[in-house]
Amino acid sequence: MDYYSEYINKLIEQLSRLPGIGTKSAQRLAFHIIHMPKDQVRQLTDSVLEARENVQYCKECCTLTDREICPICANEKRDHGQIMVVENTRDLAAYEKTGKFEGVYHVLHGAISPMLGIGPDDIKLKELMKRLQKDVHEVIIATNSSLEGETTAMYISKLIKPTQIKVTRIASGVPVGGDLEYIDEVTLLRALEGRVEL
Amino acid sequence: MDYYSEYINKLIEQLSRLPGIGTKSAQRLAFHIIHMPKDQVRQLTDSVLEARENVQYCKECCTLTDREICPICANEKRDHGQIMVVENTRDLAAYEKTGKFEGVYHVLHGAISPMLGIGPDDIKLKELMKRLQKDVHEVIIATNSSLEGETTAMYISKLIKPTQIKVTRIASGVPVGGDLEYIDEVTLLRALEGRVEL
Numbered sequence: 001m002d003y004y005s006e007y008i009n010k011l012i013e014q015l016s017r018l019p020g021i022g023t024k025s026a027q028r029l030a031f032h033i034i035h036m037p038k039d040q041v042r043q044l045t046d047s048v049l050e051a052r053e054n055v056q057y058c059k060e061c062c063t064l065t066d067r068e069i070c071p072i073c074a075n076e077k078r079d080h081g082q083i084m085v086v087e088n089t090r091d092l093a094a095y096e097k098t099g100k101f102e103g104v105y106h107v108l109h110g111a112i113s114p115m116l117g118i119g120p121d122d123i124k125l126k127e128l129m130k131r132l133q134k135d136v137h138e139v140i141i142a143t144n145s146s147l148e149g150e151t152t153a154m155y156i157s158k159l160i161k162p163t164q165i166k167v168t169r170i171a172s173g174v175p176v177g178g179d180l181e182y183i184d185e186v187t188l189l190r191a192l193e194g195r196v197e198l
Numbered sequence: 199m200d201y202y203s204e205y206i207n208k209l210i211e212q213l214s215r216l217p218g219i220g221t222k223s224a225q226r227l228a229f230h231i232i233h234m235p236k237d238q239v240r241q242l243t244d245s246v247l248e249a250r251e252n253v254q255y256c257k258e259c260c261t262l263t264d265r266e267i268c269p270i271c272a273n274e275k276r277d278h279g280q281i282m283v284v285e286n287t288r289d290l291a292a293y294e295k296t297g298k299f300e301g302v303y304h305v306l307h308g309a310i311s312p313m314l315g316i317g318p319d320d321i322k323l324k325e326l327m328k329r330l331q332k333d334v335h336e337v338i339i340a341t342n343s344s345l346e347g348e349t350t351a352m353y354i355s356k357l358i359k360p361t362q363i364k365v366t367r368i369a370s371g372v373p374v375g376g377d378l379e380y381i382d383e384v385t386l387l388r389a390l391e392g393r394v395e396l
Contacts, residue, residue: 003291005265006264013245029217029219033249034250041250045246048242049240050209051206052236064232090226
């Protein structure tokens with residue numbers, strides 16, 4: 001490809017390694033970047049480097065934060081005895097946006113997946129178990145309702161059972177506003193099983 | 199959004215400014231970058247900065263290159279009297295991949311678009327006209343067959359006409375392998391108008 005500069009080829013190659021970016025998108029991004037003002041390009045690379053440099057795991061809940069202890073764990077008004085276990089920081093953010101959860105979180109950074117070779121030791125499970133030695137009254141498992149999420153939920157609940165701490169799982173069912181016609185059978189069955197009296 | 203670090207928010211904001219990257223993709227990219235090994239992050243930012251720093255317009259054809267004169271313009275075996283005018287470097291690459299064009303290119307870096315306020319002075323047209331003072335026997339206009347591409351083609355052909363240099367336009371018609379049923383009317387009419395005797 002001597003019709004592109006080697007710098008462009010290298011940039012396209014680097015960009016296409018990112019998730020969800022194919023060769024065509026990488027090309028478009030590369031040419032966009034080359035036409036961007038230099039100070040904007042520098043802002044972009046600085047924000048990449050600064051984020052990579054400063055963001056770390058919260059010593060308490062393992063979420064991504066730029067402090068030792070994240071603002072949620074540092075907040076004394078929250079119920080530190082109620083821990084919601086999520087797969088990643090984006091899931092934490094999704095629940096946090098509802099503004100209704102008063103407890104704290106634990107971020108696993110993944111889910112158990114024998115297919116992908118991800119075992120219990122590859123996610124932040126030891127860190128969760130250590131937290132349970134303090135005064136915890138409920139662990140809410142809010143992993144995804146995928147195969148991996150369900151496997152992880154089962155695994156964690158078995159692990160916690162002996163401690164006598166209450167373990168709950170968020171409800172699966174028909175999403176609010178969802179049209180039954182378009183919802184898969186497994187979800188429909190879950191919604192039936194989980195029916196509540198009115 | 200105090201549930202994300204300000205560094206993550208800033209990175210998401212920067213990434214979502216790129217074309218084709220929405221907020222959700224920017225979030226996914228940001229978290230991916232934070233989990234990447236530091237040396238890989240550095241490789242990514244270096245390739246961005248190096249490309250922006252070293253890539254410039256070819257002094258001859260205006261394509262993006264890291265040299266004064268791009269490899270195609272520097273190649274004495276090519277026919278420098280036959281210039282194919284394209285909208286951008288990706289279009290040049292598309293023709294170059296065919297391996298059948300022996301002439302040289304001229305890259306406009308855009309097309310005339312009164313809607314977007316892009317006039318003849320906003321694309322590399324002056325640079326093209328200057329090249330025609332040398333010994334040129336044909337200008338092939340290969341702008342896109344969009345409204346902007348056609349407008350640009352008409353504009354350039356009118357500009358060149360007085361110089362007596364032969365001006366041609368790449369054929370429009372049914373793409374090879376295209377199923378007539380799925381091709382729009384304008385293309386079908388163009389294909390009919392441009393029919394050739396067998």
